[in-house]
Amino acid sequence: MGTKKRYSMRMLSLRVAVAVIVVVGCAGAAYVLWSGAVQQETVHSKVLTEARTLNKEMQAAWDYIDEAQTAINTDKDGTYDFKNVYCAVAGKGIARRFTQNADGYVIRYVRENPRTGSDAPDDFEQRALNHFTVGGSTEYYEMAEMDGQPVFRYSSVLLVRNNCLDCHGAPAGEKDVTGFIKEGMEIGDVAGAVSMVIPVKSYVKGAGEEQTRSLVFFVGLALVVAVVLSLLLRRWVAAPLEQANRQLASENEEQSNFLAIMSHELRTPLSSIIAFTDIWDKSDREKDPEEERLVGKIRDNSHTLLNMVNNTIDVARLEAGRLEVTLDEVDLVDVMGAAMAVAEPLAMKKGVTLTKSVDSAIPVMHSDGEALRKILVNLATNAVKFTDEGGTVTVSARMAERGGAVELEVADTGAGIAPEDRERIFEKFSQAKATAGSGAVGAGGRYDKAGKAPGSGLGLYLVKSLTERLGGKVRLRSTVGKGSVFTVTVPVESTEASTDEEDGIRG
Template sequence: MGGKELRIDVKLVVLSAVLITLIIAVVGLWSAKTHEQQLRQELVEQARGFAQQMDAVWTFVDANQNRINYTSDGIYEFKGLHCSVAAKAVAQLFNRSTDYVVKFTRTDPRNPGDAPDEWEQGALASFEEDPAIGEYYQLVENDEAMSLRYCTPLTVEEGCLSCHGAPKGEIDITGYAKEGWSMGDIAGALSISIPAERYIESYNAALARDLVYYTLAMCAALAILFFAVRHLVTKPLHSVVESLGEVGRGRIDMKLNNSQSTKEMSTMINAFNTMTDELDDLYGNLEQQVADRTERLQKLSEQAIAQREEIKKVNERLQQESAYKSDFLATMSHELKTPLTATISYLEALQSKQFNLSDEEKQLASSAEASSKELLLIINNILETSRSKDIKEKMNWEVIDVLDFTEYLLQETLPLARRRNVTIVRKADPACPLIYSDWGKLRHVLLNLMSNATKFSHEGGIVELAARICEDGKHVQIAVTDHGIGIAREDLDSIFDRFSQTSHWGNANPDGSGLGLYIVKEYAQLLGGEVAVESELGKGSAFFLALPTHPEGAPSEQHTAY
């Protein structure tokens, strides 16, 4: 080529610099978008919280009107302190002590100061158009300053009708004409304006700081990469190129010193030295070596062809076995799981009041339902184990209420408990927060634990289902405890293995596939948690499932219970 070509280390650094620049740009755009979303969400949460406080003030004053306006002798004396006056007074106090702007507005205000501005008119129009809208908010720029404008509708309630209800035009106790409103009408809106400048400045500073850190780190990485490539690749390659030139000029005895620090360069130098040795041999007996090499290559080629054919046959057999497995699972799912699910539904319906069964018939139906659910759990364990690879790649994260979930487990396990004459006690701490988890997998884990606890409890025994928040505030623990046959100490290390069953059954029936606790451990890890067991033979067992409230891989949006 006419121009001088760049060295490999320079090319690599230039390409890396371009790629890093693109990465920093993408990270910057993504960070800016994320910060904007976080800013809007933070401001909206503040506005919602304040709106709830104002609604509480309004509701409190409205609920205590009789106590305010009636004397101790039962004589009505209007004090002028109604819900609107109290709420506006609180808003004015808040406006004076903060840079927020809080007001109550409506399209036809009694007080001119409550008249809506242009943005509030749009919010009121939206509430009138769709009464189901619970809030209206937007980041707005006014006078080169950003602020969050937030509105929530005020609807007419029973306490409002004495001053604003029918008949329209009649003078109310405050001296204003009534509007003739009805229950549920939009009476106006609570308008809140929160300055966003200090939040924006904080987010922008954080973004700039992150970009500076990224840039400095990338520059340092480029420098290290440049010197590493130059020392480990460019210089050794230059030596090899010079030696090849010497060999081309007839010095076939040329040898390189194998003192490089990388495996690849050592391999190249060994190959170069081997090449020069072979050149020496070829010059000594060229024809014989060519014949020997040709014969050897032919044998290697034949061996490679035979091995390739064998591998092809093995792959075909594996594909055929995989297809058989898939067909078997599909058939098993359709022919066993689907009819069994329908049977459970029929048995549940049969126990309803509609069929008016006798107590003995109800007991038989409940026993059949419990047995069917046990069989369905075994089938599900087999299916879930067979397709565990696919399940690990598909996690359906959603918000789960631990209290509701434990109540559901209680109802789901009652038929089996009744059949075995076992009592289930639920103890759930009301302080348990919402968690992100996979509902189906969590259900499968706890149904296996509840089924085992019920199955291995003595007749008339008690199974306890408990839930509490852990001390770190970031995990929830769900415990299943029984007072049944227990597990021997030597079996504790293997009970979570596939197809493992304890050797100390006592009088219990060792039915099951030996897959339940294996799936419990696998799914607990998939959910970001862990499972532990404490047990003593003859005294019962306790299984503890610890789950993070927000595991890795779950959606990044924060969830808050109101």
């Protein structure tokens, strides 16, 4: 028993540990997914902020050159002298120098109808120009890959302003001061776009390192929680359970001893009383009729009490896990004979016709013969007890239609059982209600003509429990006023799993 308890505690600890590991694993996986999404969003937000900052710096340089055009192209004496320095040239020069000095960064200016080959857009830049032309936001960006490295592509629109008209305004087709053909644009038209390529490798690496640190912290915290939880479970759950198990084992031992005492102190005297009545009945001396009646009542009531004591002890042993179910080879003819030896004297005394039959096709069963005998005894004696004089009780055994199982059937011609009582009568200490004017209400919970219940209400509970222990089931068909039929179906080859010591059945 101690080994079994320790094994149970180890199993409990193992199951708790597995549960904690599974929970921590699932939480860790969820955290990785969640933090990955958060880190990706963080990288996107940081690189977008950098792109917007660079765009503002490039736009500031562009605006400065644009505003300084007059000063640049006017000599000290006020003579206009174009120096070939204007916003586009300055912007492209700054972008080129920045691109050369910044590893992985690219800044360039593109337009729909490029004046030079360097202004021609690639696929991303063309999508950006189309987006700006249709209208909407003034920026366009996406994550991409260049030369096998992750990058962030960003583009910002360049709109035609007043100072742009000298080179790009009307009349279309005329050469501007730089020698290029004017496009005839108007203020607010899309002149082009600034395009940037920003490497994100450093951002991704930083995010990965941050995620790793967070994951290590999370796993460490989870392990600490798991250890603390295990210690608390051991102290507040496992230890009290061990104490409770020790107490239950002590109580079971006391109950087992009590049942042994009950078996000896009650059944032995009752058996002796029955034996003395049998000796008296077989004696040759002349017997007074009143004396015979009284002794007969002693014998009958002793049999009834012995049966009640047996059922009570069996139920107590069953619920205490001490009623063994021993599987062995069983000849159902012998079991039926032993059960009828108990029921036939009751039937003869009441004037009830009791018949029995066993199908010759039933093979030798692998079951518990004593359990089958108790099932038949309880069903048959109940049926006889609650069937009026002149009635019939039939006990039969046959192979089930689907094979592999045997059907034990006990049918009586009693008053039947009301529908509302058919489930309840299988409960412990349950009694069906008496039907007005009937001498029998139904087996296991029926009343005699005086309206008294002669049984303890344990017979059918024991029948159902034993049947289920053998892997079978009980069915009831009953018609009020016509009788009842109890059918017990048990397998030919029982495999009563609850005999395993771990389930505490054998004790």
